[in-house]
Amino acid sequence: MDDEATDPRAHTSEPMPGTRSIERTLALLRELSHRGDFGWRLTDLAEQVGLDRGTCHRLLACFVREGFATRYPGDVKYYPGQQLFELGLGMPMYHAFRDRIEPRMDRLSRATNSVASFLLRSGEEMVCAFQRHGDLELPGMLIRIGSRRPLFSAVGGLVMLQRMPADQAQRILDNNRREEVERRGTRRLEDLDRMRARSAQAGYGLTRGDLAPGIWAIAEAVLDTTGQPMGALTLAGSESTLTEGWLAQAHAQLAETVQDIAADAALCLRAPG
Known part of the structure; x- marks a missing residue:
C-alpha cells in the first residue's frame, strides 16, 4: 500500500472536489498560526495564501x-486566537512528548552551545514545535516556535527529504x-x-550561512515506527563560535539525542487504546 495513502501528514496540492473552500480556510488558519509573535497585516496575509483581500x-x-x-486595540494586525490553543489541549500525547524531549533538547543545546529546535513534518x-536556547541567542536565526516552512527551505526539512523514498522526495522538492x-x-x-548540495554531501542537513549569513546549522531526521521521517532535530549556532571541529562532535551528540527522541515519539504518539 502507498505510504501516503494512510499518512495523515501527506497532502496533495490539488484540492479534492467540493473541498476548495475548506482547504482555503485551513490554509489561512495555518498561516495565521505561525506568526503569533508578529501577526499579519490583512494585505500581506491575503497575498501569502493567494486570496483576494475581500475574501481574506x-x-x-x-x-x-x-x-x-x-x-x-490600536493594532491593525491579526494574531492567533485562544481557540487554537484550546484545540491543542485535546492532544495530551503531544504534551507528554514535549515533556520528554525538551529536557533532552536543553542538555544538547547547552552541551553544544547552540539552539536546538524540533521540527514536525506537516x-x-x-x-x-519546540525550541531550547540554553544560554545562546541568535538574532539572525530564521526558525522560531510556530515557524512553518517548505521542507526544502531549511536543513531540518532537507534531512527529512533525504530519508524518504527518492520518488516521494523528488515530488515534494518539485512542488516546493x-x-x-x-x-x-x-x-x-x-x-x-x-544548501541542498552541501547537505547531500554531508549525509545530513547542513548549512553554513547559505540562507542566514553567519548562522551554521545541522539536522538529523527523527523516524517513526514505519521508518518514515516524522520530524527533525536541528542545532544552530553562530559561525563566530562554531568551528569545523564542532561539526563532528555536535553531529555525534545530535544523532544520539535523535535516537532517544524517536523512542519517545514511539511511546507517546501511538494510537489510543
Missing part, C-alpha cells in the same frame, strides 16, 4: 468572532520549488540549491 477579510472576521483570531512542510518561484521568484533558488 471576511474569513478573518469570522475567525475573530469564533475566537480563532484576535486583534488588539505534509510537504515543517513547523517548529514551484511554490517558491510563485511566491518569491527565483532570487533564493541558488542559495537553496547550494
